[in-house]
Amino acid sequence: MADKILVFYGSYRSDRMGIRLADYVVAGLKARGAEAELVDAKAVDLPMLDRMYKEYPKGEAPPALEALAEKIRTADAFVFITGEYNWGPQPGLKNLTDHFLEEWFWRPAAIASYSAGRFSGVRSGSIWHAILSEMGMVVVSSTLAVGPISQTLDADGQPTGPAGDALQRAFPRFADDLAWWTEAARAQRERKAPPY
Template sequence: MADRILVFYGSYRRDRMGIRLADYLVAGLRARGADVELIDAKAVDLPMLDRMYKEYAPGEAPPAMADLAAKIVAADAFVFVTGEYNWGPQPGLKNLTDHYLEEWFWRPAAIASYSAGRLSGARSNSIWHAILSEMGMAVISSTLTVGPIGQTLDTAAQPIGDGGAALDRQFPRFADDLAWWTEAARAQRARQAPPY
């Protein structure tokens, strides 16, 4: 059975460079046999959080929110691709994730961050670890930090230069770690119902 993985990307900016990393990850995970889908927060376009999905009566949530809830529940694992805004997480990605809670539970999550500078979104990466853990996901220890993004991946999401070579070296461990936890979590959910 192929791992069902959702890759979340959250920038709403006009000239989004992080989409290169999201596309690289989708292609890389797909090449390893996973069933991967990119969830672009800008394309989903949920409103600023007013009500969580669970706060709507059955059948009354906005269609985009209900459709995404079904995809999250059906997924085996998640990858969050995040930039860093003023030492913090992207508001678009944070807004999207906050619309859900129980839907995330008991599945592994991985974090890949990027920035235009040499710190590669590392501060946002660290912040997302705490956020995703609080939301009930098992966050894997392997992460990717990519920067400067424009000197690591070209417009077709192909690795370039020393940064691209480093990303290609780091990706297999990241993907292996996610695959291990995905299989472990799926087996445990099949063996025993989650405690809540």
């Protein structure tokens, strides 16, 4: 059975660069046999959080929210592609994530960060680790940190130069770690119902 992995990306900028990393991760996971799908917060375009999915009466959530809730519930694992805005997470990705809670429970998540500079979004990645753990996900220890993104991936999400070579070397461990936890979590959910 192929792992069903949702890859979340949250920049709303018109000249966003992180989509390169999102495309790279989706392609890399697919090449390994996973059923990977990009969920672009800008394309989903949820409003600023007023009411969580669970706060709508059954059948009354907006269609985009209902469709995304179903995708999250049926996924095996998640990858969060995060840029860094003033040492923190992107508001678009955080807003999309906060619309849900129980839908995330008992599945692994991995974090790939990026920035235009040399810190590669790692401060945002560290913050996301705490956020995702609080939301009921098991966050894998392997991460990807890409920066400067324009020197690592070209416009088509293809690795370029020495930074791209480094990303190519790092990706297998990242994907292996996520795959191991995905298999472990799926087996445990099949063996025993989660405690809540």
